[in-house]
Amino acid sequence: MSLLYKTGTAFLRRLPAETAHTTTVRLLRAGFGPQGPAIDRPELRTRIGGLDLPNPVGLAAGFDKNADVPDAMLASGFGFVECGTVTPRAQAGNARPRLFRLSEHDAVINRMGFNNDGLDPFARRLRARQDRPGIVGANLGANKDSPDRIADYVDGLTRLWGLCDYFTINISSPNTPGLRKLQGADEMDELLERIAQTRSGLAAGGPNYPVFLKVAPDLDEGAVPRVVEQVRTYALDAIIVSNTTIDRPDSIGARWKDEAGGLSGQPLFGKSTRLLGQFFDATEGRINLIGVGGVGSGAQAYAKIRAGAKAVQLYSALVFHGPQLVGEICEDLSARLAADGFATLEEAVGTG
Numbered sequence: 001m002s003l004l005y006k007t008g009t010a011f012l013r014r015l016p017a018e019t020a021h022t023t024t025v026r027l028l029r030a031g032f033g034p035q036g037p038a039i040d041r042p043e044l045r046t047r048i049g050g051l052d053l054p055n056p057v058g059l060a061a062g063f064d065k066n067a068d069v070p071d072a073m074l075a076s077g078f079g080f081v082e083c084g085t086v087t088p089r090a091q092a093g094n095a096r097p098r099l100f101r102l103s104e105h106d107a108v109i110n111r112m113g114f115n116n117d118g119l120d121p122f123a124r125r126l127r128a129r130q131d132r133p134g135i136v137g138a139n140l141g142a143n144k145d146s147p148d149r150i151a152d153y154v155d156g157l158t159r160l161w162g163l164c165d166y167f168t169i170n171i172s173s174p175n176t177p178g179l180r181k182l183q184g185a186d187e188m189d190e191l192l193e194r195i196a197q198t199r200s201g202l203a204a205g206g207p208n209y210p211v212f213l214k215v216a217p218d219l220d221e222g223a224v225p226r227v228v229e230q231v232r233t234y235a236l237d238a239i240i241v242s243n244t245t246i247d248r249p250d251s252i253g254a255r256w257k258d259e260a261g262g263l264s265g266q267p268l269f270g271k272s273t274r275l276l277g278q279f280f281d282a283t284e285g286r287i288n289l290i291g292v293g294g295v296g297s298g299a300q301a302y303a304k305i306r307a308g309a310k311a312v313q314l315y316s317a318l319v320f321h322g323p324q325l326v327g328e329i330c331e332d333l334s335a336r337l338a339a340d341g342f343a344t345l346e347e348a349v350g351t352g
């Protein structure tokens with residue numbers, strides 16, 4: 001089977017990037033995906049915001065923007081799957097081409113611009129799978145032309161409440177002009193206050209669901225303690241570090257310097273892991289962190305965990321290595337924990 005997926009991944013990589021992605025999602029919807037159970041290893045179990053993850057490797061947002069294939073992705077072995085970004089109304093996103101594979105760098109540049117079908121179909125699809133096992137989150141965003149972007153997040157939370165296991169407030173995409181301003185102190189206060197109010201209303205007399213905040217890797221180091229303070233004040237459950245970067249490191253060469261969008265994959269690993277470590281120091285280990293950015297091996301997942309992450313997510317590496325990567329990472333993680341004398345993953349979190 002793994003040969004089949006290796007061949008399939010090689011074939012898809014010959015197609016233009018966005019065509020390959022659309023084809024992959026169609027194939028997965030039609031049932032042509034891995035059919036394994038979730039990888040569940042006692043030593044790799046981890047708990048975030050009350051969610052018990054069978055393993056710490058999650059699918060990052062952006063792969064399944066419309067909640068078309070969360071179960072197929074769970075069947076690839078992921079410990080949790082984040083769908084979205086979804087905005088209240090459907091939107092087309094930016095003009096094509098808007099997705100680029102930097103194969104020689106195991107990297108991706110995208111300026112998709114929150115192309116998605118909107119909340120209605122997203123909610124319908126989540127409702128249709130509601131009784132299935134597996135942890136599925138909804139990554140919420142704002143429409144590009146929204147007159148009140150904060151209201152868009154409130155709308156997403158309200159309309160998807162009860163249909164998924166957690167929410168991510170995404171204020172870090174570089175491809176919606178002005179969105180990242182919500183990471184500023186005053187804007188973030190207003191956003192998180194309205195989220196907290198909405199959440200307490202929705203949770204009254206019923207279940208509460210964890211809410212995570214996803215930040216940009218380009219955040220100033222100086223802003224880290226302030227963001228941590230706000231996350232604590234408004235009782236969010238985790239910080240996802242990080243989204244794609246607008247940086248163009250020298251390592252990717254001149255060819256890609258001027259291609260606008262967010263860079264992800266290997267060139268993002270160092271930067272996002274350093275920021276993760278800064279968040280871990282600022283939280284003193286008291287807020288859950290999810291490490292994202294350039295995870296493509298067990299060693300890299302382990303480095304994020306040692307830097308302070310209780311779980312990781314990945315997207316770009318899937319483009320280059322296919323779905324069998326999840327199992328390989330889990331296997332390697334278990335071996336690394338054992339070699340370093342940790343009985344469980346949680347013991348290794350933040351050990352540097």
Ligand SMILES: Cc1cc2nc3c(=O)[nH]c(=O)nc-3n(C[C@H](O)[C@H](O)[C@H](O)COP(=O)(O)O)c2cc1C
Binds near residue numbers: 063084
């Ligand atoms: C094509 C593409 C689309 C993405 N779309 C989203 C998105 O809609 N929402 C979001 O929060 N992150 C999005 N991301 C960012 C990823 O979730 C992740 O944070 C980033 O790619 C770093 O992880 P990686 O290096 O493993 O890809 C996208 C990434 C890629 C490559």
